[in-house]
Amino acid sequence: MDSMVLEAALESLALVLSWPYILYPLAGTLLAMVFSATPGLNSSSLMALAIPVTYAWDPLAVMLLFGAFVGGATFMGSVTAMLFNIPGKAQNAVTLLDGYPMTEQGQAKTAIGCAAASSALGSTLGIFILVALIPLMRQAAIALGPAEYLMLAIWGLTMLAALVGNSVIKGLAAAGMGLALAMVGYDPRTAEQRFTFGLEYLHDGLSLVPVFLGLFALAEVIDLVASGRETLSGRLRVQHMGGSVTEGVRSVFRHFGLFLRSSVIGTVIGAIPGIGSAVAGFIAYGHASQTARDRSRFGHGDIRGVLAPEAAMDAKDGGALIPTLALGIPGGTGTAVLLGALTLHGLTPGRELLTENLVLVFALIWSLFLSNWITSLLGLALVNPMARLSTIRTSRMVPIILAMAVLGAVQYRGQIADAACAVFFGLLGYLMKRLDWSRIPLVIALALAPLFETNLHLTLRLQELGRIDFWSRPVVIGLLLLTIGNLFLPALVGRLRSYRGGRRQ
Amino acid sequence: MRLERAGKTSIFHLALLFAAVQLIAAGSAQAEGDCPGLAGETIRWLVPSRPGGGYDAYSRLIQPFLEHRLAARVLIENHPDAGGVVGAIMLRDAAPDGRTLGIINASGLLAANAIEGHLAPDPVTDFTILGQVVRNHVVMFTGRDSGLIDLVSLLQAAQSRPIVIGVRDLGSTSFYSAPVAAELLGMDYDLVSGYVGSPARTLAVMRGEVDIVLGHFDSVQGQVQAGELIPLLQLTDLAVSGLDVPRLGGPEGIASQRAPLTGRTPQEAEQLAADLAAVVGAGRLAAGPPGLPGQISACLGTTLGAILQSEAFLLAAEQARLTIEYKSGAAAYRDLLAGARGMEQFHDLIRAAVEQARE
Numbered sequence: 001m002d003s004m005v006l007e008a009a010l011e012s013l014a015l016v017l018s019w020p021y022i023l024y025p026l027a028g029t030l031l032a033m034v035f036s037a038t039p040g041l042n043s044s045s046l047m048a049l050a051i052p053v054t055y056a057w058d059p060l061a062v063m064l065l066f067g068a069f070v071g072g073a074t075f076m077g078s079v080t081a082m083l084f085n086i087p088g089k090a091q092n093a094v095t096l097l098d099g100y101p102m103t104e105q106g107q108a109k110t111a112i113g114c115a116a117a118s119s120a121l122g123s124t125l126g127i128f129i130l131v132a133l134i135p136l137m138r139q140a141a142i143a144l145g146p147a148e149y150l151m152l153a154i155w156g157l158t159m160l161a162a163l164v165g166n167s168v169i170k171g172l173a174a175a176g177m178g179l180a181l182a183m184v185g186y187d188p189r190t191a192e193q194r195f196t197f198g199l200e201y202l203h204d205g206l207s208l209v210p211v212f213l214g215l216f217a218l219a220e221v222i223d224l225v226a227s228g229r230e231t232l233s234g235r236l237r238v239q240h241m242g243g244s245v246t247e248g249v250r251s252v253f254r255h256f257g258l259f260l261r262s263s264v265i266g267t268v269i270g271a272i273p274g275i276g277s278a279v280a281g282f283i284a285y286g287h288a289s290q291t292a293r294d295r296s297r298f299g300h301g302d303i304r305g306v307l308a309p310e311a312a313m314d315a316k317d318g319g320a321l322i323p324t325l326a327l328g329i330p331g332g333t334g335t336a337v338l339l340g341a342l343t344l345h346g347l348t349p350g351r352e353l354l355t356e357n358l359v360l361v362f363a364l365i366w367s368l369f370l371s372n373w374i375t376s377l378l379g380l381a382l383v384n385p386m387a388r389l390s391t392i393r394t395s396r397m398v399p400i401i402l403a404m405a406v407l408g409a410v411q412y413r414g415q416i417a418d419a420a421c422a423v424f425f426g427l428l429g430y431l432m433k434r435l436d437w438s439r440i441p442l443v444i445a446l447a448l449a450p451l452f453e454t455n456l457h458l459t460l461r462l463q464e465l466g467r468i469d470f471w472s473r474p475v476v477i478g479l480l481l482l483t484i485g486n487l488f489l490p491a492l493v494g495r496l497r498s499y500r501g502g503r504r505q
Numbered sequence: 506m507r508l509e510r511a512g513k514t515s516i517f518h519l520a521l522l523f524a525a526v527q528l529i530a531a532g533s534a535q536a537e538g539d540c541p542g543l544a545g546e547t548i549r550w551l552v553p554s555r556p557g558g559g560y561d562a563y564s565r566l567i568q569p570f571l572e573h574r575l576a577a578r579v580l581i582e583n584h585p586d587a588g589g590v591v592g593a594i595m596l597r598d599a600a601p602d603g604r605t606l607g608i609i610n611a612s613g614l615l616a617a618n619a620i621e622g623h624l625a626p627d628p629v630t631d632f633t634i635l636g637q638v639v640r641n642h643v644v645m646f647t648g649r650d651s652g653l654i655d656l657v658s659l660l661q662a663a664q665s666r667p668i669v670i671g672v673r674d675l676g677s678t679s680f681y682s683a684p685v686a687a688e689l690l691g692m693d694y695d696l697v698s699g700y701v702g703s704p705a706r707t708l709a710v711m712r713g714e715v716d717i718v719l720g721h722f723d724s725v726q727g728q729v730q731a732g733e734l735i736p737l738l739q740l741t742d743l744a745v746s747g748l749d750v751p752r753l754g755g756p757e758g759i760a761s762q763r764a765p766l767t768g769r770t771p772q773e774a775e776q777l778a779a780d781l782a783a784v785v786g787a788g789r790l791a792a793g794p795p796g797l798p799g800q801i802s803a804c805l806g807t808t809l810g811a812i813l814q815s816e817a818f819l820l821a822a823e824q825a826r827l828t829i830e831y832k833s834g835a836a837a838y839r840d841l842l843a844g845a846r847g848m849e850q851f852h853d854l855i856r857a858a859v860e861q862a863r864e
Contacts, residue, residue, distance in 0.1 A: 051569065142708060146714070186590070200594065200595075200598055273702075323704075327707070327711070327733060328731065329704040329707055329728075330556060330704065336562075336565075343727065343824065344824045345824075348730055349727060350728075454699055458699050458700070461697050461699075462697060467713075467714050
């Protein structure tokens with residue numbers, strides 16, 4: 001590492017840990033946690049509120065506070081997803097795919113432990129990658145274009161092959177349904193309406209949050225009532241629950257390769273502006289199931305299904321700072337507001353910030369690092385009370401889950417119609433569950449389709465005009481090989497195993 | 506840079522922040538705002554672009570000031586699809602009660618209305634205009650590694666091949682201003698549409714996928730200052746502050762100079778450039794749904810005017826490098842009508858561009 005970078009990192013660390021600067025990341029993390037847990041609020045609204053209050057502060061304090069805002073709002077949303085099947089944000093939906101089945105099996109403590117550890121370690125790895133790329137940040141920020149984004153989406157979509165559940169036909173039909181649902185709304189390129197049936201509610205497409213709340217939370221409420229299960233976890237006392245936090249934390253090290261790969265996926269996707277955490281989580285989830293030897297447990301409580309998306313979604317924060325700091329191009333709402341705060345304090349992203357103000361850049365990075373760890377450690381400290389919630393009788397939990405899901409849908413955008421949307425998808429989700437149709441291909445296709453569609457058009461047009469050569473791009477070729485591997489490797493491995501088995505006999 | 510250690514002030518800062526955030530988040534329900542009917546309410550502020558672009562930046566700058574003045578909670582919602590048309594439709598169709606407001610791209614909507622069968626709202630009739638935040642200062646840019654250094658080098662390159670222009674999508678300012686500007690420059694071009702949001706277009710031109718992009722100067726000032734983007738041409742007939750590149754319009758403008766190459770007289774070219782400037786200049790308007798009761802619209806218009814002209818706001822805008830050119834609702838509406846008249850000159854060009862995009 002460049003000695004200037006190392007020197008700045010150490011100088012900044014000393015400042016961050018000194019009194020009273022240490023208060024800023026602590027306070028920022030607490031505020032971000034409170035805001036992200038409050039319906040209708042999020043860390044971006046917190047940042048927007050904080051900007052005018054922090055006008056007169058010195059830039060170091062601002063960096064520390066805003067770094068904590070970015071990092072402090074990540075992990076807690078997954079807890080409601082794992083415990084109650086309620087994804088507060090679209091990105092949390094992926095954690096519930098295996099997190100909630102673990103809760104149903106009395107393994108909530110293991111799931112939360114795993115999520116907390118992979119979340120903290122994933123963000124740390126994302127930050128390491130960010131720091132390592134500081135000298136090359138500009139090149140990294142512009143290295144990937146529509147062709148690579150397209151292949152990333154195709155790679156993610158081919159992972160559906162591993163997630164179709166018991167029936168390939170049903171799985172593919174569910175994926176097709178997801179792709180079709182993603183087309184609802186205006187064509188992003190030509191502005192023509194598709195499948196809107198004259199309903200203005202559908203002009204902007206389907207919002208992921210009410211769809212996911214319906215497919216999972218409301219479907220689960222119906223199933224809980226219909227099945228007559230006594231508690232979410234099937235246990236009446238927390239002592240009767242299996243698993244432990246230690247087991248969850250250990251699982252990250254047991255699957256360390258998967259953790260590393262998922263974190264890299266998250267960091268790379270984070271660096272692409274306009275792509276949400278949900279895409280990072282779903283691609284990492286698909287990758288986890290695709291590369292697992294035994295995939296039968298995915299969707300039924302496989303710890304790897306919690307580990308991979310949590311690591312990816314938290315590593316994304318580091319990646320999102322690459323275009324923000326190098327070029328002043330924000331990756332999403334959070335970094336857009338952060339960028340506004342930087343500009344207000346006279347800090348221009350780019351070469352100057354990355355050389356003359358490197359200490360401040362590291363203050364932001366250290367604060368992000370600390371806040372991620374604080375949230376995860378707090379999450380671990382609260383495991384027992386949180387796990388206890390899964391032992392409360394269903395008759396008491398159902399109205400609470402129902403209210404949280406419907407309120408969550410309405411408060412997300414303030415539209416009553418979103419509640420109706422959630423109810424529709426609740427019924428669909430329940431039907432799919434009863435008829436043994438996996439919902440996973442549907443949600444993954446729905447999350448990845450916009451990335452695919454937009455970049456397919458751009459890639460074809462740029463190729464047609466001779467502005468890019470699709471086949472000469474190394475990242476495209478690498479992703480293409482991975483895609484081919486996704487499609488054909490499982491069949492080849494299966495044949496090889498049966499051939500070996502036949503020879504032994 | 507020198508970093509001073511904080512002492513007691515840091516604790517004071519944090520206490521202040523906690524208190525302020527608590528107060529603002531609680532909605533200040535008891536406070537009397539400038540518009541009493543809206544105090545304690547939640548107001549949706551619709552933004553027709555993705556986070557990070559100019560519309561978003563202006564909205565987030567206005568948000569805390571508006572919250573303070575109205576004693577209400579203002580929630581920003583981004584609806585970028587279809588060149589921001591979706592966000593505009595949502596604003597048009599909202600209940601006219603002052604609880605849904607937003608910023609509209611009046612120029613883009615004027616262009617979208619020129620497209621047959623398009624459902625974009627008409628900015629002249631479908632909104633209550635509360636005031637102009639800023640004119641649109643559309644500038645043509647290239648990337649620092651493009652090999653183009655100025656307008657002359659661009660026009661030289663255009664002699665040997667079509668210039669590839671990255672644009673957003675139908676209904677966006679870049680979508681209609683690109684073919685019109687290229688026509689006035691006598692430049693053959695190919696459009697690549699689908700770069701939603703200023704960040705996507707900026708990255709595209711930095712990567713060299715496209716030769717040029719058109720965008721609002723405010724959205725890319727940071728990249729221009731950092732040397733990542735090179736401005737080539739201003740599309741307005743007025744000088745943009747802090748920008749020293751040729752202008753398309755005006756008697757000495759490039760459109761007049763290039764008129765013989767496009768088969769027009771200099772006066773015709775100048776008039777067309779002025780029409781384009783009028784459309785572009787229609788600007789970023791703060792608006793509400795149509796039929797906003799007079800009392801509410803007057804109150805919101807006055808409040809917005811007070812905010813946009815206040816010293817604290819202008820200082821914040823200056824620090825954020827955002828230009829503010831406030832005009833009252835009535836004055837902004839007059840400009841809008843002028844833009845609508847100008848747009849009539851470009852219907853054929855825009856339709857041809859739409860056909861190319863939809864092929």
